Amino acid sequence: MSTPKTPGSAAGGLRTTDRLAAGLLWLVALPTVLVAAWWFGSASSDNYINPPLADVVAAFVPTWFGEPGTPFADSRVAVDIVPSVLRLMAGYAVALVGGIAAGVLIGSSRALRAFVEPVLEFFRAVPPPILVPVLMLFLGIGDTMKVVVIAFGCVWPILLNTVEGVRALDPVLRDTARIYRLGPWARVRKLVLPGASPQIVTGARQALSIGIILMVIGEMFAARDGLGFSIVQFQRSFAIPEMWGGVVVLGLLGLLLSLTFRVASDAILAWYHGYQRAQRGGA
Amino acid sequence: MTSPVVENPSVMLGVHGLNKVYTGRGEPVEAIADLSFEISAGELVCVVGPSGAGKTTLLRCLAGLLPATAGDVRLAGQAVSDPPTGMAVVFQEYGRSLFPWLTVAQNVELPLREKGLPKARRKELVRETLEAVGLGDATASYPWQLSGGMQQRVAIARAAAYEPQVLLMDEPFAAVDAQTRFDLEDLVRSLWSRLGVTVVFVTHDIDEAIYLGERVLVLSGRPTVLLEDVRVGLGDDRSQLETRATPEFTRLRTHVYELVQAAKRGARSVTDAHLTH
């Protein structure tokens, strides 16, 4: 039986630590150089757009966590970041559920697919941020609007990729499911969803970056709180170190979400990566 | 037109006046002209024919995956229009008929779950059948971690665990190497004799058909009719070395080979075939 390769265990403990150390060095070397360059390059800067990095760092904690003694609930993290992220999650979840459900339905019928595809292609092609002014008409500038904007913008890549994934299901697997008389629910859960999962994940990944953009834009455009709102406020009031801090927070948030996404998708698609490796190497 | 079919109660699978015309875009293609045969419960019947003889079409009609244009297929007296209960299929494309996101054990278990078997019984069947096909220690692997022959064993185990009345096999060993093939043929024989299941085995390999079958149905080229229903008198105990060396095996092999060659030239009946041996 050809078991998957296990990493070479021959490498002794010392060499493993050496490799780890070298890897860590590569990991941090360039970022360190870049941050140092920013630090020293801006140290004596009197250009207001480019304040000394030291100022940005000094402003960071008071801006986001409040002056010492501020209860967490009153800090910007709690007031701005957490609600932003919750709205993003809510909109994204709605888009995931709705997009996958509709995608499975549409992907299962040739006629339905042909019927709706041009309209869906149009919706996918509309740059999602212009939904903000449109949906503001209906929903004002509250949380609902922001969540709906995110859901509405995220749903198309998920939906269209799901349709594609369902359409591309292997016909032999479909026959197998018919032969063993899988019921409709089992067919969806055991055949259609896992079979389409590589494409669904691709769509969900595209949707996540759209979602982050929409989260920020919704708040920049029309809001009284949220991360996007705060950053624009800093810029308008020329609180430049704070603004840079906001850019960094947004960047970290993007990084964190993308890492989370990768962990989740690697878990969901573990079988797929193995399958692909086997196809490439073993055939 | 419903013709009253008087069936022998021991007939498991009855095919009567089966006709299949593909009407896609362009000209309609008649794949099966007219096929009638019966298979008794517990028989192992092989189907051979030249390539393009509509073997796979026939199997898909038997399985209820493809609607017949005319005529009917009956499983234990019931007309087959959709995949019926009590039927399992092993496809040629083992790599594509196993669910790559499920482990070997989960693949075997899934149809049993759908059948509504209790958990304990499912576990027992999964273990038994995987052991029977020699994969008792690969239960937690994924199919794509196994070699081609082993993947096909998993598909066979899944079919066997389903405890079907009829097992259809569509050129299941066409894509595995010759050594593995002999082992798998013996596996099919032993499962068949142990489970008492009715087996229809489609193949393009004449030796395989004779070695495995109690009967060999030889099909003509397209549009397909039945050239001959050949009885195989090789007894129940067969072995790769001895059975294949018997005079009876050689005689059958020559006979079926000639039929298939004649079918390739366009023969549509045994008299057309002008057999020389």
Added chain:
Amino acid sequence: MSRPIRPRAQVPAWVLGAAGILTFLAVLEAVPRSGLVDARFLPPTSQITAALAERLRGGDLWVALGQTLTTWVIGLAISLVAGVVLGVLFGMVPVLRRATASTIEFLRPVPSVALIPVAVLLYGTTMQSTLLLVVYASFWQVLLQVLAGVGDVDPVANDTARSFRFSLMTRVRTLVWPTALPYAVTGLRLAASVALILTVTGELLIGTPGIGRLIGVARESGAVPAMYALVVVAGMLGVAVNLLARAFESRALFWHPSVRGEVAA
């Protein structure tokens, strides 16, 4: 039991698609008229069409369309050149590849809209503001695809080329570029739609000239049908970009055996 031959009446896909579009337009006409949705917020198709026709006769829309396309093309071109050059460079020099890997991983997920305040401070409401966002967002698409493409170069072929002492430029031309080309083209297709999204976003939010700004103006002046008409224009622009990019991709790669999907990055 015998079954009659069922001629499978297959309606061509384009007929169904056209029917789908007509149905959608009809629903969009009926819903506001029936009062199900306030017509002030969602005007019926006929009003949107009328507003669109009016805008198409005027000059504003065409000027704005030109501005949007200019921003898009320039942004895309910068990303393409930068992505290809850096991708080939980082991909071919192992030291650079290892050194930049983590930085790329850190910077790529940074949402480009985070740069809006920075862009505004730097460039105000000029095209450069939007260009900054467009380049930042679409550059990664090209870079990652090209990196994957260079990484796909057959190591044996590479060693052979080195053993024959091919010069660096020869290696790039004969070995690296042909392998990486399909990836670069895929990167271009992905970058094209991302760039359009960010172009319109910048125009809408920052107020740089283009379709996006017209939408913002229409909203502020309460010209709802005109706003929808402009949304339709932006959508059609998106469809055109997608179709063009896909057509270009399949034309450029029709000869290539490995016309492949996107790299799961």
